[in-house]
Ligand SMILES: Nc1nc2c(ncn2[C@@H]2O[C@H](COP(=O)(O)OP(=O)(O)OP(=O)(O)O)[C@@H](O)[C@H]2O)c(=O)[nH]1
């Protein structure tokens with residue numbers, strides 16, 4: 001998986017709101033500025049200092065942030081995470097905003113020059129007010145867009161940091177034991193409960209195996225509807241498989257606690273059809289509670305429908321069969337020298 005940790009890259013970037021900017025600008029307006037001895041046109045001097053201060057604040061806090069975001073490349077997974085959160089066209093928004101706000105650079109030069117050649121205090125005061133009004137009006141008109149960008153940053157800050165490391169995505173219908181499995185085999189501690197859709201986000205855990213740091217991710221359950229009709233929670237699992245998976249572990253609940261075997265196999269078929277190029281291993285979970293004959297029947301059914309797909313019987317809850325799964329999973333993932341160095 002070649003993904004960069006976008007949350008880390010944008011961590012220090014803050015995009016202020018119109019209210020933040022107004023508050024700060026008004027503070028600068030009310031500052032008392034010391035005028036050095038010998039300066040003749042005191043008010044022009046004072047307003048030029050304030051114009052410089054306002055400009056440098058807006059440049060630093062707002063325009064620089066947007067320019068930084070516009071040049072930060074956000075890969076497929078993270079871009080889709082932002083999309084699922086309801087913020088579409090993220091790049092277009094950020095680029096448009098940073099271009100739009102560049103007018104503030106021009107206004108700075110313009111009003112500085114005007115103030116320099118202003119005739120008296122009254123004119124300087126009028127020009128300063130005009131400058132402040134124009135700056136605030138530009139930021140106010142951008143406020144809705146700024147808040148969308150801020151929302152995107154919040155979403156990213158809550159999304160795990162996937163790196164360029166071998167990645168296993170654990171998927172399946174709700175309540176098949178995905179979180180129990182990931183909690184047992186990795187550093188992640190996902191919430192586990194007997195209710196469908198307990199997991200609502202992609203949760204990342206790690207495990208070092210044979211000197212390689214593996215990323216193992218828990219995902220929300222997916223229902224057996226066409227993959228282009230998934231709801232936003234299910235889509236998070238879908239995009240994790242699509243963009244991050246070097247290997248998919250597909251969990252099956254033989255007890256049919258919530259969903260029938262045929263629904264689970266229908267989902268498996270959807271995933272195989274969509275992601276046939278990625279290695280998949282099927283894990284029949286909860287064998288501690290299932291009849292041996294039933295497990296045998298399910299295995300045969302899967303083999304009949306999916307041919308040579310590798311099948312493992314495990315109990316995530318009791319830690320049965322997990323070592324073998326991980327050992328074989330590692331064999332199926334291409335490990336590079338680069339991954340060995342990063343472990
Ligand atoms: N008997 C038995 N129960 C299990 C096993 N693995 C998980 N469970 C139980 O199944 C229920 C669901 O487990 P989770 O790990 O939360 O399942 P999930 O697939 O993450 O569920 P969602 O997040 O809702 O998609 C819990 O009550 C677990 O204790 C197992 O190996 N054996």
Ligand SMILES: [Mg+2]
Pocket residue numbers: 178179180190191192198199218219220
């Ligand atoms: Mg879960």
